[in-house]
Amino acid sequence: MIIIFEQLAKHEMLGFVPAVALIKQRERDGWSLSALARMISKTPELRDAYDALLSGIRLSAAFDPGKSILVTSAQPNEGKTTVASSLAITASFAGQSVLLIDGDMRRPWLASAAGIADGIGLGELLDGQAEAGDAIHPFELFENSQEAGSLSIMAAGRKSSAFLPAVDWSKARTAFRLFSQRFGIVLLDSPPILAVNDALLLGGIVDGILLVVDAGSADRDAVRRAKEQLEPIGTPIIGAVLNQFDPKIHGRPNQPYRGYYLGSPR
Ligand SMILES: Nc1ncnc2c1ncn2[C@@H]1O[C@H](COP(=O)(O)OP(=O)(O)OP(=O)(O)O)[C@@H](O)[C@H]1O
Numbered sequence: 415m416i417i418i419f420e421q422l423a424k425h426e427m428l429g430f431v432p433a434v435a436l437i438k439q440r441e442r443d444g445w446s447l448s449a450l451a452r453m454i455s456k457t458p459e460l461r462d463a464y465d466a467l468l469s470g471i472r473l474s475a476a477f478d479p480g481k482s483i484l485v486t487s488a489q490p491n492e493g494k495t496t497v498a499s500s501l502a503i504t505a506s507f508a509g510q511s512v513l514l515i516d517g518d519m520r521r522p523w524l525a526s527a528a529g530i531a532d533g534i535g536l537g538e539l540l541d542g543q544a545e546a547g548d549a550i551h552p553f554e555l556f557e558n559s560q561e562a563g564s565l566s567i568m569a570a571g572r573k574s575s576a577f578l579p580a581v582d583w584s585k586a587r588t589a590f591r592l593f594s595q596r597f598g599i600v601l602l603d604s605p606p607i608l609a610v611n612d613a614l615l616l617g618g619i620v621d622g623i624l625l626v627v628d629a630g631s632a633d634r635d636a637v638r639r640a641k642e643q644l645e646p647i648g649t650p651i652i653g654a655v656l657n658q659f660d661p662k663i664h665g666r667p668n669q670p671y672r673g674y675y676l677g678s679p680r
């Protein structure tokens with residue numbers, strides 16, 4: 415039996431998100447940002463998990479005094495998009511001003527989840543074709559909401575990710591610094607690290623990186639390789655969040671080191 419936390423030993427395990435059957439229904443029933451917000455607001459275990467994760471991020475020495483976070487994972491389907499959007503929603507519930515950005519130009523999701531046109535987004539901003547003001551849209555999670563703080567979103571845009579290597583990254587970093595001044599927290603969703611280079615490029619323009627690790631499918635070597643690829647960027651890895659965590663299978667969240675084992679002996 416292999417403990418996955420060996421690969422994360424240097425970094426804090428920042429939080430645990432329970433497996434929630436309702437989220438699994440997303441693909442069957444369609445999915446929107448507002449539907450996810452409704453689910454979080456009426457599922458205390460989810461709300462608590464994301465509140466705890468936000469506190470963990472805020473208290474992280476590696477991140478202080480950062481604002482912008484790349485949400486990524488080693489492999490596809492570990493929950494990056496769900497975690498990034500749920501964190502954005504929870505932070506806005508807590509009264510923060512939040513900017514949620516879709517950094518996955520290969521599988522963009524935010525424009526359709528928010529019901530906005532995907533004309534101008536991160537791609538156009540990075541390519542110098544658009545100003546931030548044209549790409550950022552204020553978004554109401556609920557009609558007549560008293561709960562939500564202020565959430566703004568930026569779609570992925572219409573460009574394919576092929577242009578990313580040619581981007582002026584120092585200019586992009588400056589744009590993200592401005593976002594950090596304007597918003598309380600900035601969350602940037604991304605493709606998986608081991609599949610394509612995009613997340614490594616985007617990792618250079620944020621203040622910190624949050625690694626999503628799927629409790630059911632995570633592979634010890636994949637997490638190690640992802641970390642090895644992230645480290646040379648120099649952006650601090652704030653920590654990891656274990657997604658789809660089930661205490662019956664993976665141990666109690668306060669004692670994950672004892673309970674959480676992965677795979678067969680290697
Ligand atoms: N805590 C959870 N409980 C139940 N289902 C979840 C949870 N987190 C994510 N899922 C489901 O797992 C699937 C993958 O999630 P998501 O799309 O967020 O992953 P991803 O890492 O962004 O994938 P990709 O690599 O394709 O971008 C989705 O169907 C989502 O609804």
Ligand SMILES: [Mg+2]
Pocket residue numbers: 494495496518521603604
């Ligand atoms: Mg995704």
